[in-house]
Amino acid sequence: MNVTDAFGVVLKKYRKLANLSQEQLALQCNLDRTYIGMLERGQRQPTITTLFTIADTLSIEPNKLVKEIEALL
């Protein structure tokens, strides 16, 4: 599995845990609804600041998200 796909999997998992729709998450992150969807489907990869923004919104430390990605590779 590649980094982009792994990020999508982890993102979806934590969004669901936070009980948010893609749209709700997008609003809280100041990102676009369709972009969140593309991230989850592995069709886009985030920059590092986007990673931090999303992690922040999901109340999880960025390094923990990254660690989970590493575990999927």
Added chain:
Amino acid sequence: MNVTDAFGVVLKKYRKLANLSQEQLALQCNLDRTYIGMLERGQRQPTITTLFTIADTLSIEPNKLVKEIEALL
């Protein structure tokens, strides 16, 4: 301090620790020499796969790099 600048600081620190020039690191990462410089100066921010590639080349876990960035924010 923002995420982009913090990444630059951390990158430079670990590149020096690995005793590599920007050009040597760039070659090993398959990235451009000037781009490594821009990252270190906070003029560009990496995507997540670039983060993983660089961490890999520097023999450090991506989540550790990220943790250091968090500490600088």
Added chain:
DNA sequence: CACTTAAGATGACTATAGTCTGTCGAAAGA
């Protein structure tokens, strides 16, 4: 059934990641 919400998907767009070529100055060695 109609109505709503969530998400997949696409095409066109703007902003920026990442490349390439080259110049410059500082430091260090021959």
Added chain:
DNA sequence: TCTTTCGACAGACTATAGTCATCTTAAGTG
């Protein structure tokens, strides 16, 4: 002085992150 190595920096470029409008489908819900 001459050369090499390193890094800052600039400009022009290509690839892709991220936006926006819109349509479609699936799963509830009354």
